Amino acid sequence: MTKINLPETGQPRIVIVGGGFAGLALARQLAGKPFQVVLIDRNNYHQFQPLFYQVAMAGLEPSSIVFPFRKLFQDYSNVYIRVTEVASIETENRRLITPLGIVNYDVLVIATGAETNFFGNAKLAQLAIPMKSVSEALYLRNAILDDYEKALTCPDVEERQGYLDIVIVGGGPTGVEVAGSLAEMKQYILPKDYPELNVSEIDIHLIQGSGELLTGMSNAASQKALAFLKELGVHVKLNTIVVDFDGEKVSMNDGTTLRARKVIWAAGVTGAPLPGLPETARGPAGRIRVDRFHKVDGLDEVYAIGDIAYMEEEAYPKGHPQLAQAAMQQAANLASNLLRQKAGKPLRTFKYRNLGSMATIGRHRAVVDLPRFQFQGAFAWLIWLLVHLFQILGVKNKVFVFFNWVWNYLTYDQSLRLIIRPRAPSHKNN
Amino acid sequence: MTKINLPETGQPRIVIVGGGFAGLALARQLAGKPFQVVLIDRNNYHQFQPLFYQVAMAGLEPSSIVFPFRKLFQDYSNVYIRVTEVASIETENRRLITPLGIVNYDVLVIATGAETNFFGNAKLAQLAIPMKSVSEALYLRNAILDDYEKALTCPDVEERQGYLDIVIVGGGPTGVEVAGSLAEMKQYILPKDYPELNVSEIDIHLIQGSGELLTGMSNAASQKALAFLKELGVHVKLNTIVVDFDGEKVSMNDGTTLRARKVIWAAGVTGAPLPGLPETARGPAGRIRVDRFHKVDGLDEVYAIGDIAYMEEEAYPKGHPQLAQAAMQQAANLASNLLRQKAGKPLRTFKYRNLGSMATIGRHRAVVDLPRFQFQGAFAWLIWLLVHLFQILGVKNKVFVFFNWVWNYLTYDQSLRLIIRPRAPSHKNN
Numbered sequence: 001m002t003k004i005n006l007p008e009t010g011q012p013r014i015v016i017v018g019g020g021f022a023g024l025a026l027a028r029q030l031a032g033k034p035f036q037v038v039l040i041d042r043n044n045y046h047q048f049q050p051l052f053y054q055v056a057m058a059g060l061e062p063s064s065i066v067f068p069f070r071k072l073f074q075d076y077s078n079v080y081i082r083v084t085e086v087a088s089i090e091t092e093n094r095r096l097i098t099p100l101g102i103v104n105y106d107v108l109v110i111a112t113g114a115e116t117n118f119f120g121n122a123k124l125a126q127l128a129i130p131m132k133s134v135s136e137a138l139y140l141r142n143a144i145l146d147d148y149e150k151a152l153t154c155p156d157v158e159e160r161q162g163y164l165d166i167v168i169v170g171g172g173p174t175g176v177e178v179a180g181s182l183a184e185m186k187q188y189i190l191p192k193d194y195p196e197l198n199v200s201e202i203d204i205h206l207i208q209g210s211g212e213l214l215t216g217m218s219n220a221a222s223q224k225a226l227a228f229l230k231e232l233g234v235h236v237k238l239n240t241i242v243v244d245f246d247g248e249k250v251s252m253n254d255g256t257t258l259r260a261r262k263v264i265w266a267a268g269v270t271g272a273p274l275p276g277l278p279e280t281a282r283g284p285a286g287r288i289r290v291d292r293f294h295k296v297d298g299l300d301e302v303y304a305i306g307d308i309a310y311m312e313e314e315a316y317p318k319g320h321p322q323l324a325q326a327a328m329q330q331a332a333n334l335a336s337n338l339l340r341q342k343a344g345k346p347l348r349t350f351k352y353r354n355l356g357s358m359a360t361i362g363r364h365r366a367v368v369d370l371p372r373f374q375f376q377g378a379f380a381w382l383i384w385l386l387v388h389l390f391q392i393l394g395v396k397n398k399v400f401v402f403f404n405w406v407w408n409y410l411t412y413d414q415s416l417r418l419i420i421r422p423r424a425p426s427h428k429n430n
Numbered sequence: 431m432t433k434i435n436l437p438e439t440g441q442p443r444i445v446i447v448g449g450g451f452a453g454l455a456l457a458r459q460l461a462g463k464p465f466q467v468v469l470i471d472r473n474n475y476h477q478f479q480p481l482f483y484q485v486a487m488a489g490l491e492p493s494s495i496v497f498p499f500r501k502l503f504q505d506y507s508n509v510y511i512r513v514t515e516v517a518s519i520e521t522e523n524r525r526l527i528t529p530l531g532i533v534n535y536d537v538l539v540i541a542t543g544a545e546t547n548f549f550g551n552a553k554l555a556q557l558a559i560p561m562k563s564v565s566e567a568l569y570l571r572n573a574i575l576d577d578y579e580k581a582l583t584c585p586d587v588e589e590r591q592g593y594l595d596i597v598i599v600g601g602g603p604t605g606v607e608v609a610g611s612l613a614e615m616k617q618y619i620l621p622k623d624y625p626e627l628n629v630s631e632i633d634i635h636l637i638q639g640s641g642e643l644l645t646g647m648s649n650a651a652s653q654k655a656l657a658f659l660k661e662l663g664v665h666v667k668l669n670t671i672v673v674d675f676d677g678e679k680v681s682m683n684d685g686t687t688l689r690a691r692k693v694i695w696a697a698g699v700t701g702a703p704l705p706g707l708p709e710t711a712r713g714p715a716g717r718i719r720v721d722r723f724h725k726v727d728g729l730d731e732v733y734a735i736g737d738i739a740y741m742e743e744e745a746y747p748k749g750h751p752q753l754a755q756a757a758m759q760q761a762a763n764l765a766s767n768l769l770r771q772k773a774g775k776p777l778r779t780f781k782y783r784n785l786g787s788m789a790t791i792g793r794h795r796a797v798v799d800l801p802r803f804q805f806q807g808a809f810a811w812l813i814w815l816l817v818h819l820f821q822i823l824g825v826k827n828k829v830f831v832f833f834n835w836v837w838n839y840l841t842y843d844q845s846l847r848l849i850i851r852p853r854a855p856s857h858k859n860n
Binding site for chain 2: 002004005007044061063068069071074077080082083084100102135138139141142145148149152153154155192194195198319422
């Protein structure tokens with residue numbers, strides 16, 4: 001196998017695997033610095049995960065929440081993008097194996113994030129729709145619209161229910177946000193687009209395994225999220241686990257079933273594996289065990305940051321929450337340490353600073369937990385909106401795009417309810 | 431087989447097959463009128479074909495040039511959308527057969543348009559990329575970007591050429607517009623996004639069968655289009671026919687070959703067939719022969735408009751040009767005749783009014799033929815831009831979207847260079 005085409009610049013080569021919040025933040029902080037930075041991702045874009053559900057609901061275009069790496073790094077000649085997957089790591093040779101060839105590294109940073117956890121259920125893995133990529137969100141959008149079209153011409157009530165009803169599994173932020181926006185779609189958009197459908201036939205079910213929603217958040221947030229969802233007409237089932245799905249029918253552990261062709265799976269994540277790491281590096285839930293300097297246990301010059309990293313801190317004996325803010329804080333600390341190391345300065349221990357967490361339920365209701373107090377409702381939603389806008393702006397930094405985004409987000413009527421799939425030749429055209 | 435689910439409103443049912451320029455214009459003119467209008471299309475959106483190439487070049491989002499039917503007809507309860515294909519027509523029973531069921535009609539309007547003509551070459555039909563749908567344009571966008579990524583890590587010059595070079599077959603408006611915008615992409619965008627690529631290695635070839643480009647236009651327009659393309663560095667080959675393509679190599683009838691993995695096919699169209707029409711209805715080039723009232727020869731209450739219709743007029747003994755303006759004029763005349771017929775008034779004979787034609791070559795050069803005079807260059811391009819903007823506005827009618835569109839169109843830096851495909855579950859997520 002040949003080496004991947006990369007110039008030898010004489011600078012230490014830092015290879016970052018994964019361009020999510022952690023990998024992107026690290027690459028940005030090392031851009032223009034005396035390193036050769038190689039960012040490897042299987043897509044040519046960064047995905048702004050908190051808003052995937054908006055793409056699925058046809059509320060935003062994919063291009064509003066994904067950002068091409070090449071454009072982000074246009075002005076930095078020391079950053080090299082390679083769109084490929086990593087097959088394995090050979091730590092003894094300090095190199096990665098990819099379909100495009102071998103990549104040598106001086107420093108390796110693993111930022112592969114987390115992937116959907118189906119808890120070993122192969123059928124669910126095959127048929128349920130996860131929400132971990134914009135491609136999946138687009139698939140869900142197409143499936144929802146396709147099924148409404150089919151429901152229109154389906155005379156059988158039972159069968160029609162399968163087309164119309166949607167089951168969301170998992171009551172974390174993603175599940176709650178999807179349920180809330182589906183409920184609003186049902187209320188505000190569908191009656192206009194599908195006057196022939198009886199909107200009251202559409203049921204949105206949210207199934208949560210534990211006794212409350214948003215388990216990582218405060219009690220007040222959990223209670224209020226439940227109340228908001230009920231206001232919006234979502235059927236919430238707590239203490240219930242989905243055990244089976246055959247593409248038509250969802251079965252739960254309490255023996256009940258629901259008829260639905262679309263099951264959205266937001267029930268949990270597990271570390272995205274990367275073959276070639278030693279046993280010592282293996283942490284809980286598929287994560288990679290790192291020390292307080294992000295260094296992978298038992299390896300030299302190999303680091304892990306973001307959702308994949310498992311670091312025990314005094315205040316977080318079970319590791320940090322798998323959130324964008326943890327990923328970005330870790331990236332910032334690692335970037336600074338890499339520069340300090342180069343300058344011969346002492347390294348800094350990572351310390352996570354919890355800035356709070358939030359979730360939105362539809363467009364005018366949110367729950368916000370700050371370290372010292374909590375609040376819910378319309379003002380919380382405004383805060384949610386502002387925080388996400390500024391995050392997007394942080395990536396994109398374009399005022400016009402910003403206003404465009406606000407407009408798209410605030411107006412329901414997005415004209416995005418399009419079922420479009422790229423089509424290869426050798427099909428009949430249309 | 432059961433009937434498709436459609437209410438009996440007591441009004442005569444006009445079924446329109448195809449929501450292109452002709453079908454959409456007709457449906458809009460009959461919206462709110464005393465008919466039940468059923469619009470059948472295989473997509474849930476109207477496609478603004480003149481700008482497909484902009485989607486392919488990552489200059490515009492699909493959502494900027496496609497418009498969901500349901501949104502367009504939200505305010506008209508007499509218009510029913512059915513997203514399906516027509517398998518066949520049974521004129522003796524006045525009904526259509528579709529996968530969703532049988533559709534009875536009182537009046538049938540065929541507006542199925544034209545599809546890509548590969549002139550019987552099965553290999554080209556399989557491997558070349560047509561530009562007759564936004565799905566194909568998206569496919570081409572993904573293919574171009576994928577191939578640039580591959581070229582980056584391809585050390586072999588010959589093989590790299592295959593990834594970089596693009597062959598466009600057909601020198602009509604689509605071919606010329608694609609070639610022009612690819613040339614601009616090469617000049618302005620690629621050096622910024624792919625500083626590692628040697629842009630001069632990229633060759634864009636336009637192959638035209640006849641001795642001039644834009645054969646339907648004036649001699650001045652043809653000459654100037656050729657000059658503009660040469661200015662932009664496009665290799666134009668006239669009097670040459672592509673005879674073979676194996677996915678890697680394009681062969682021409684002069685014995686020469688070109689290495690390219692992407693062949694864009696814009697060499698001609700043929701009527702999109704619809705089984706069940708009698709022999710008498712068959713016109714040249716797969717089109718349907720109609721009288722001066724758009725009525726299909728030999729059939730009652732069956733009409734054809736748009737690219738599929740073949741009507742001989744004194745001034746157009748070989749039928750009208752297959753252009754949006756002909757389609758929309760025919761739709762307007764048929765709509766008015768259907769209303770006149772209902773009111774017992776005499777029908778009006780169709781008469782095509784040529785408003786001129788135009789093509790753009792890149793962003794600052796165009797050629798315009800008006801009935802009485804021709805002009806080319808920057809002012810022509812401004813006219814081209816305004817005409818298309820107003821056409822889009824005619825469909826969409828939203829001021830903000832309009833400015834958004836202008837902005838997207840005028841700024842090169844669109845952040846749309848994304849390789850996104852909807853992804854079904856049962857894939858590893860990313």
